[in-house]
Amino acid sequence: MRIGELARSTGVSERSLRYYEAQGLLRAERTPGGHRDYPEAAVDRVIRIQELFAAGLHSSRIAQLLPCMRDTDGGPSAIATPRLVEDLTAERDRIDRMIADLVRSRETLDDVIEAARER
Numbered sequence: 001m002r003i004g005e006l007a008r009s010t011g012v013s014e015r016s017l018r019y020y021e022a023q024g025l026l027r028a029e030r031t032p033g034g035h036r037d038y039p040e041a042a043v044d045r046v047i048r049i050q051e052l053f054a055a056g057l058h059s060s061r062i063a064q065l066l067p068c069m070r071d072t073d074g075g076p077s078a079i080a081t082p083r084l085v086e087d088l089t090a091e092r093d094r095i096d097r098m099i100a101d102l103v104r105s106r107e108t109l110d111d112v113i114e115a116a117r118e119r
Contacts, residue, residue: 003028003036010046017046023059025049025066056095061087 020026028036
């Protein structure tokens with residue numbers, strides 16, 4: 001599929017798809033005319049990349065993790081290693097800390113809002 005079709009299928013801009021390719025996160029064959037030609041599996045790959053970015057991972061970390069993950073379900077591939085478990089656990093712990101910080105911030109805002117309403 002061409003880049004425009006992949007963009008429509010995933011809701012990701014063509015610019016982002018080109019960035020993913022430049023970062024080694026996504027691969028495309030080239031047609032004789034030089035157009036990108038993505039396999040059907042690229043849809044799952046792009047969705048996985050988006051999920052990992054949404055979790056706060058950087059492209060370099062995603063590039064390390066993707067070869068160890070199946071695109072279709074995000075589960076570990078045959079080459080997943082104990083190191084992957086360590087890395088993912090560290091990322092999950094980082095996300096947990098971010099969530100805790102956000103909850104504290106929301107509680108502070110709730111207190112300020114409540115105090116302002118009582119005036």
